[in-house]
Amino acid sequence: MQPTLSFEQAPPISVPYRFFLTAPLFGAVAGLVLAWFGPAALASRWSPGALAMTHLIVVDFMLQVMCGSLLQFVAVVAGANIWRPRLVAAVVHPLITAGAVFLATAFLLGQQVLFLLAALVFATALGLFLTVMAVALVRTPARSASIRVLRLAVFGLLLTVVLGVTLASTLGLHRSLQSIWSLPTLINVHVAWGLGGWALMLVIGVSFLVVPMFQLTPAYPLWLTRLVPAGLFLALCLWSLQLLPGTSAAQSWQSGVVLAGMLLAGLYAVATLWLQSSRRRRQADVTLVFWRGAMLALLALAVSWLLFLALPQLGGQARAPLWLGVLALPGVFLSVIQGMLYKIMPFLNWLHLQRQGGTVSTQPNMKQMIPERAMRGQMRLHFAALALLLAAVIWPALALPAGLAFSASCLWLEWNLVGAARLYVRFRNRIRAAAAAPLAPI
């Protein structure tokens, strides 16, 4: 079936933009946390600095953009009715923002009450978001591969939130669930669903539509659009079996599940790179380069993880999970997100100006919404920051420059996105003024 988009259901532009315009700021804060705490933040994945940075990135950056995009994407791709999108965005956006700040501060200061506040706020905000999204995705008549995978991704977010709220409440009440589950077991399953079941599944689902459509590649093979999401979902379900009593010690089958999950992720990355290499237009725009960088990072993540499994003396190092975390968060997800933001915002600017009566002569075209040089410069800084972050995992003395570079790349992204939003407002006002102006006398 050919991909189609329906813009009749598209929510107001303020719905996605409020998420997009705050997200990079928290990436900048995460970079400053690293710069401030220095090598101590990179001692292990359990250091307060590492936990605070991680949640600033995964919640206040990634989740923000993903929620804003999903409200737009599901309406446009599935033609689905989102229940009162403006209201949902007005409730979910500030609550997620506050929740992640509570959580990051709780990790840094060890304040129990902040964990409880974060749990309460996330349960409310994401409970509403998930309900609205689930209703829209269940009711839509659309049956494309993208929609099937988005349903799995939303289920992945549900499990991530349930486990995350449980963890935050446990830390907040200082009450251990040791008699049922060890904390590391709960965290392992929470992280797997958050990064694999929600974030990666969402990227996969979205890519099945946007890679062929915007990068002018052949379509993903049908078998791959079935195997990768289903296989990943099955691997995550098997991984979650460690929550069952008496299974947490069974390490060998867990390694098998990780192996399967990483092979699937690697297969998806190779397939995407191969499709991109056979695209019909040779010109490589920033979105394409960001996607390629992300897929190379995903491949590096899969290879690193398999290497860590094969060489326990390497995989057992305290900083090994940080290496994987840097490849996953700034490497895979933030690269895809930034590449997509540079495509989505010009597109939404253009679309909404056009809907308000803009014409070819009264509104800028897609390529004029964000200057190409600014996007390319920011992209180079992002990949330089990624390289520095990876180097800082090996030589923690580099934590300060790595944190500052990452922070600067996020601020530059923010500057570029704000520029696009300001351009939209300027031309919208111009179109409105032209429509309201009295006809000139002949």
Place this chain on the structure above:
Amino acid sequence: MIDGRDMEPPEPLELALAALATLAPGAELIMLLRCEPLPLYSILDRNGYRYRSERRADGSNEIHIQKG
């Protein structure tokens, strides 16, 4: 004629809107696209253009547009 099969969205739509602005009465704009352009259809409906779409052997769509 706009061959938008190897263009990145929304470039075919941008070109179509530019061409429609100068389309003479009775003249026809033909577009070749790999997808069904639902956003274009809604714009055409709103502005009183007539159109018909044909599926070609290679799977692409050929859209004929005239002033209504």
